[in-house]
Amino acid sequence: GQDMSQQVADPYSNEPKRHPALVIRSQKPFNAETPAELLTGKLYTPNDLFYVRNHLPVPAVDPAAYTLRVEGEGLRTIELSLKDLRTKFKRHTISATLQCAGNRRTEMSSLKDIKGTTWASGAIGNAEWSGVNLKDVLEYAGLDDRSETEAGHVQFEGLDSDMEGVCYGASIPIEKAVYKGADVLLAYEMNGRPLSKDHGFPVRVIAPGIVGARNVKWLSRIITSKEESQSHWQQHDYKSFSPNTDYDTVDWESAPAIQEPNVTSAICDPGHNTPVSTCEGTIPVKGFAYSGGGHSVIRVDVSADDGKTWTVAELSSVPAKRSRAWSWTLWQAEVPIPRDHVGSIELICKATDNAYNTQPDSVAGVWNLRGVLNNAWHRVKVQVQEE
Amino acid sequence: GQDMSQQVADPYSNEPKRHPALVIRSQKPFNAETPAELLTGKLYTPNDLFYVRNHLPVPAVDPAAYTLRVEGEGLRTIELSLKDLRTKFKRHTISATLQCAGNRRTEMSSLKDIKGTTWASGAIGNAEWSGVNLKDVLEYAGLDDRSETEAGHVQFEGLDSDMEGVCYGASIPIEKAVYKGADVLLAYEMNGRPLSKDHGFPVRVIAPGIVGARNVKWLSRIITSKEESQSHWQQHDYKSFSPNTDYDTVDWESAPAIQEPNVTSAICDPGHNTPVSTCEGTIPVKGFAYSGGGHSVIRVDVSADDGKTWTVAELSSVPAKRSRAWSWTLWQAEVPIPRDHVGSIELICKATDNAYNTQPDSVAGVWNLRGVLNNAWHRVKVQVQEE
Numbered sequence: 062g063q064d065m066s067q068q069v070a071d072p073y074s075n076e077p078k079r080h081p082a083l084v085i086r087s088q089k090p091f092n093a094e095t096p097a098e099l100l101t102g103k104l105y106t107p108n109d110l111f112y113v114r115n116h117l118p119v120p121a122v123d124p125a126a127y128t129l130r131v132e133g134e135g136l137r138t139i140e141l142s143l144k145d146l147r148t149k150f151k152r153h154t155i156s157a158t159l160q161c162a163g164n165r166r167t168e169m170s171s172l173k174d175i176k177g178t179t180w181a182s183g184a185i186g187n188a189e190w191s192g193v194n195l196k197d198v199l200e201y202a203g204l205d206d207r208s209e210t211e212a213g214h215v216q217f218e219g220l221d222s223d224m225e226g227v228c229y230g231a232s233i234p235i236e237k238a239v240y241k242g243a244d245v246l247l248a249y250e251m252n253g254r255p256l257s258k259d260h261g262f263p264v265r266v267i268a269p270g271i272v273g274a275r276n277v278k279w280l281s282r283i284i285t286s287k288e289e290s291q292s293h294w295q296q297h298d299y300k301s302f303s304p305n306t307d308y309d310t311v312d313w314e315s316a317p318a319i320q321e322p323n324v325t326s327a328i329c330d331p332g333h334n335t336p337v338s339t340c341e342g343t344i345p346v347k348g349f350a351y352s353g354g355g356h357s358v359i360r361v362d363v364s365a366d367d368g369k370t371w372t373v374a375e376l377s378s379v380p381a382k383r384s385r386a387w388s389w390t391l392w393q394a395e396v397p398i399p400r401d402h403v404g405s406i407e408l409i410c411k412a413t414d415n416a417y418n419t420q421p422d423s424v425a426g427v428w429n430l431r432g433v434l435n436n437a438w439h440r441v442k443v444q445v446q447e448e
Numbered sequence: 449g450q451d452m453s454q455q456v457a458d459p460y461s462n463e464p465k466r467h468p469a470l471v472i473r474s475q476k477p478f479n480a481e482t483p484a485e486l487l488t489g490k491l492y493t494p495n496d497l498f499y500v501r502n503h504l505p506v507p508a509v510d511p512a513a514y515t516l517r518v519e520g521e522g523l524r525t526i527e528l529s530l531k532d533l534r535t536k537f538k539r540h541t542i543s544a545t546l547q548c549a550g551n552r553r554t555e556m557s558s559l560k561d562i563k564g565t566t567w568a569s570g571a572i573g574n575a576e577w578s579g580v581n582l583k584d585v586l587e588y589a590g591l592d593d594r595s596e597t598e599a600g601h602v603q604f605e606g607l608d609s610d611m612e613g614v615c616y617g618a619s620i621p622i623e624k625a626v627y628k629g630a631d632v633l634l635a636y637e638m639n640g641r642p643l644s645k646d647h648g649f650p651v652r653v654i655a656p657g658i659v660g661a662r663n664v665k666w667l668s669r670i671i672t673s674k675e676e677s678q679s680h681w682q683q684h685d686y687k688s689f690s691p692n693t694d695y696d697t698v699d700w701e702s703a704p705a706i707q708e709p710n711v712t713s714a715i716c717d718p719g720h721n722t723p724v725s726t727c728e729g730t731i732p733v734k735g736f737a738y739s740g741g742g743h744s745v746i747r748v749d750v751s752a753d754d755g756k757t758w759t760v761a762e763l764s765s766v767p768a769k770r771s772r773a774w775s776w777t778l779w780q781a782e783v784p785i786p787r788d789h790v791g792s793i794e795l796i797c798k799a800t801d802n803a804y805n806t807q808p809d810s811v812a813g814v815w816n817l818r819g820v821l822n823n824a825w826h827r828v829k830v831q832v833q834e835e
């Protein structure tokens with residue numbers, strides 16, 4: 062018995078030390094979010110406070126031995142070392158927000174039970190990423206206009222794998238990688254530092270404007286293909302359905318894999334049940350807003366009277382090219398305290414993006430069995446302290 | 449007196465005959481919508497039933513004398529006749545939906561008064577458009593990669609003008625016209641017939657996925673430029689604001705000109721206050737759904753019990769390339785009649801697009817002083833006839 066068990070290496074033996082302020086949602090695999098009050102106020106989330114969403118154990122990678130294999134439809138098969146990536150291709154830096162599709166799941170779970178990692182609103186962060194452009198690497202491997210049209214997808218595989226050796230995988234539509242202005246990176250740096258173990262050392266995909274799950278970490282293989290990734294996470298997870306669809310009735314083929322996430326926002330400060338003073342007549346409220354697909358956030362409205370009146374928030378964001386607003390928008394507002402409040406006030410925020418899409422009022426209409434993409438108006442109850 | 453008045457030609461002397469089924473919202477300029485029950489069931493809206501949104505009198509155009517002037521940033525100035533357009537450039541055909549930004553304004557007006565044309569939900573239609581690709585014309589006039597980057601916008605001017613000679617004008621971001629896969633047309637045919645007077649004879653812009661107001665009719669001039677159109681309709685109209693913003697407080701510069709409209713849907717059948725029978729146990733419901741920017745509609749949910757339960761509708765649409773879903777989606781559902789209904793039932797529909805954006809629950813949160821882009825859940829009250 063003892064001999065056998067010693068032969069099975071602990072798949073979680075390579076987990077790194079993590080920042081104690083992270084709110085741990087699961088240990089194995091490790092999932093942890095940034096406390097909301099630490100998210101706001103900084104356009105760039107510090108690396109060690111950035112949410113971690115691992116699907117599998119953190120793989121041990123020897124950077125000297127690392128190779129990235131690039132192959133598939135219309136490509137010659139190539140293998141690139143870290144040095145190849147750093148020397149053969151131009152370095153690019155972009156600012157981009159990553160968000161887990163399950164961010165804000167708790168609001169859905171409290172309505173009706175959901176299987177899945179608990180997330181409040183901190184499974185989101187923004188960073189400056191440096192690396193090489195995926196488009197440059199694909200063209201280096203022979204992708205041209207014709208093969209681009211024939212290959213419909215770019216698949217990514219990670220070095221992380223389960224007990225049976227099945228690795229994490231995902232894909233994105235190829236046009237998102239190759240259009241003029243496409244900013245999909247094979248990133249080796251996060252906020253000016255080499256990627257950490259939790260964030261995909263040595264190389265990860267940064268597909269800006271696309272949901273976290275497709276931004277594959279510990280990248281080992283890129284495959285152009287007619288079909289999208291056949292991985293569990295592409296086919297039978299990270300999709301949303303009608304509120305009345307359950308595990309007995311779900312047809313996974315009937316919904317597309319989440320790519321560009323919907324417009325969302327959250328109040329980060331004050332936190333739930335925080336005491337607030339009425340002596341100024343207003344409550345200072347801060348938060349984030351984000352929309353996928355390069356959409357910019359054009360407005361955030363905040364209400365303290367259940368949506369009867371709205372205060373327009375002041376916005377702050379990293380400058381971005383039009384249609385390439387990959388980063389979130391931080392916001393703050395001084396919201397008038399309604400006269401007729403009793404004891405507590407519910408603060409509400411909602412964002413609007415440049416396609417004038419906005420958030421639905423209530424969670425019930427977007428509730429789904431996986432608890433993903435909850436973008437209902439965010440509500441925070443605060444306790445009023447009379448002066 | 450009489451001599452003077454005879455010298456002033458009636459600007460509305462060129463108005464065409466219109467189909468008597470159109471619901472007229474304004475005579476001068478002419479604005480009329482398709483009755484909802486005639487919208488559904490046909491993927492292509494018949495030309496003479498297609499909604500008409502004129503901002504100014506219909507101009508008289510002599511096709512033999514017609515010239516289109518193309519000029520601006522990075523271009524040599526050229527003039528093209530109708531024959532030039534038909535012979536010098538490849539003919540392209542696309543299916544695309546046009547929708548007025550004010551569609552569904554009445555639901556907003558009934559909440560709080562709004563200046564602007566009344567529209568129920570029929571200021572939308574889908575057609576097959578044929579013409580030349582704007583990109584081909586711009587390249588013929590000398591647009592290249594460098595000038596494309598320098599010019600930020602493509603402006604369009606119409607032959608329709610007001611009493612002071614100011615013509616209708618609008619613009620779109622240039623990348624929407626020139627990216628690989630861009631389908632912006634200078635269209636001369638609608639559903640296989642030459643454009644009618646009301647729809648822009650002889651040439652109009654079809655900017656698929658972009659709001660009706662930028663699809664300039666009776667096109668006379670195309671201008672590439674660093675700035676967007678300075679027209680009234682681009683700068684001080686066709687923008688949306690926070691519900692509490694009014695004409696005293698509005699800062700027109702603070703919101704972007706509407707381009708790609710948000711996801712929306714409407715119930716076309718049954719109509720408001722229609723009697724429905726309960727003998728089958730379900731109500732057949734039909735309607736349309738649409739999202740701008742080439743987004744496809746992936747799901748429509750219909751409820752007869754105020755959103756407690758939702759029935760997923762069956763969808764029908766014109767086949768489209770990925771990211772280029774320019775046409776609407778028609779849908780139908782058999783919605784179970786709730787047991788506890790009393791006299792009337794409110795039917796609700798909401799659509800979700802492939803970015804998983806969806807419609808807000810209520811009009812109040814998206815109400816705006818111009819009454820544009822109302823995409824709240826659409827609600828229709830029907831009268832139940834017990835069997």
Ligand SMILES: [Mo]
Nearest residue numbers: 161162273274
């Ligand atoms: Mo995720």
Ligand SMILES: [Mo]
Nearest residue numbers: 548549660661
């Ligand atoms: Mo319009």
